[in-house]
Amino acid sequence: MSNFGYTRGMQTDDAKTYSKISKLIGVASLVVLVGLTLAVFLYQRESIDGGDFELQYRNQPWRFSEHANDINILYIGYAKCPDVCPMTLSHVAQALKQLGPADQQKVSFFFLSVDRDHDNQDDVATYASQFNPSFIGLSGTREQIDNVSRLYHATYIIDPDPNSRLGYSISHADRIHFLDRKGKVITKIQSPHSSDEIASALKGLL
Amino acid sequence: MNSRIASPLTSVIGSFLAFAVVSVSGHSNAQAVTPVTPRLDLERGYVFAPLAGSPATAGYGVLTNISKETLTIVGVNSESFKAIELHETKEENGLMKMKRLPKLTLKPQQKFELKPGGNHLMLFEANPLVKQGDRVTLVFQIEDKTGKPTIQSPVDVPVKARP
Ligand SMILES: [Cu+2]
Numbered sequence: 266m267s268n269f270g271y272t273r274g275m276q277t278d279d280a281k282t283y284s285k286i287s288k289l290i291g292v293a294s295l296v297v298l299v300g301l302t303l304a305v306f307l308y309q310r311e312s313i314d315g316g317d318f319e320l321q322y323r324n325q326p327w328r329f330s331e332h333a334n335d336i337n338i339l340y341i342g343y344a345k346c347p348d349v350c351p352m353t354l355s356h357v358a359q360a361l362k363q364l365g366p367a368d369q370q371k372v373s374f375f376f377l378s379v380d381r382d383h384d385n386q387d388d389v390a391t392y393a394s395q396f397n398p399s400f401i402g403l404s405g406t407r408e409q410i411d412n413v414s415r416l417y418h419a420t421y422i423i424d425p426d427p428n429s430r431l432g433y434s435i436s437h438a439d440r441i442h443f444l445d446r447k448g449k450v451i452t453k454i455q456s457p458h459s460s461d462e463i464a465s466a467l468k469g470l471l
Numbered sequence: 472m473n474s475r476i477a478s479p480l481t482s483v484i485g486s487f488l489a490f491a492v493v494s495v496s497g498h499s500n501a502q503a504v505t506p507v508t509p510r511l512d513l514e515r516g517y518v519f520a521p522l523a524g525s526p527a528t529a530g531y532g533v534l535t536n537i538s539k540e541t542l543t544i545v546g547v548n549s550e551s552f553k554a555i556e557l558h559e560t561k562e563e564n565g566l567m568k569m570k571r572l573p574k575l576t577l578k579p580q581q582k583f584e585l586k587p588g589g590n591h592l593m594l595f596e597a598n599p600l601v602k603q604g605d606r607v608t609l610v611f612q613i614e615d616k617t618g619k620p621t622i623q624s625p626v627d628v629p630v631k632a633r634p
Contacts, residue, residue, distance in 0.1 A: 344524055344525045345525055345526065345527050346569075347525075347527040347558075347591065348529045348569065348589075348591045348593070349560060349569070349587075349588055351519070352588055354633075355633050358634075387524075388523075388524035388525070389524065390524075391524040392522055395522050395523060395633075420565075422568075424568070426570060426571060429558075429571040430553075430554045430595050431595070436563065436566040436567060436569070437566060439562075439567045439588070456562070456567065
């Protein structure tokens with residue numbers, strides 16, 4: 266009996282410990298579950314790239330959805346960039362030449378200058394059109410530019426460079442965004458890139 | 472083989488003659504006519520023709536110290552551009568960051584590659600007459616032993632259209 270009682274006592278203690286542990290596990294898994302849900306939610310929000318946006322073209326309001334094509338290539342840089350931006354614009358222009366004329370019509374290219382303080386909007390438009398007459402050079406208010414930068418997670422930093430004649434330089438991602446008609450990112454190409462890589466991405470999407 | 476030997480020989484004789492002419496023509500002129508010995512080469516060098524809408528363009532090639540001494544480049548200039556700077560482009564946290572290199576030291580035979588998306592010459596405000604198919608002279612300024620940029624080394628490069 267005593268033995269039984271002892272055993273019982275043990276069982277009761279065990280049960281208490283067990284229930285404590287299971288409560289702990291319950292709370293812990295709840296915390297993990299909430300954490301995971303939050304992570305997935307944040308991840309999804311992070312991975313939702315793009316949407317419609319407004320900018321300016323030659324000082325006129327310009328809305329993406331009104332100019333969207335089957336495939337839209339968006340590149341974010343600045344016109345006074347001597348190296349990375351013109352190389353990328355050349356790569357895209359060369360890639361387009363690898364497509365047939367009908368396919369070329371289905372692709373639009375938009376170059377956004379984030380340098381609204383130094384890049385005159387007519388200059389940005391003229392600059393872009395020299396790589397391919399269909400290229401559209403855009404800019405906008407700082408709010409419009411920063412909205413696009415947020416939509417596509419395209420950070421840029423304006424750094425003063427007093428040693429340089431320009432006086433500043435703009436660090437930006439060398440990333441080519443391929444957008445659908447709604448402005449959502451279908452795919453991206455990071456630097457270093459080539460015209461062949463861009464052409465095969467386009468052929469895959471068309 | 473003969474011509475390979477002959478050409479440095481001719482240039483040595485040429486320099487000697489030039490020096491002799493300068494010496495003969497009088498001391499007052501000697502200062503102005505400093506014989507220029509190329510110390511740098513820009514292999515496969517070129518600059519991109521400027522585009523409307525941007526005051527800046529870029530130049531590339533493999534910069535090589537072809538002299539027998541270590542050289543420190545402290546500047547570049549040209550009659551065809553308002554200013555030229557040596558720049559590097561580096562990727563930092565996913566961003567392409569461009570910065571001016573105030574100096575570049577090259578040991579004899581050392582090379583420094585300038586290529587799109589990396590190191591480059593940034594050329595500002597081209598003479599409006601500069602167009603593709605032209606050749607432009609880029610003059611590299613090199614420090615002498617006292618640290619003054621007195622040594623000049625010119626290179627001639629073609630102006631190419633952006634592809
Ligand atoms: Cu630069």
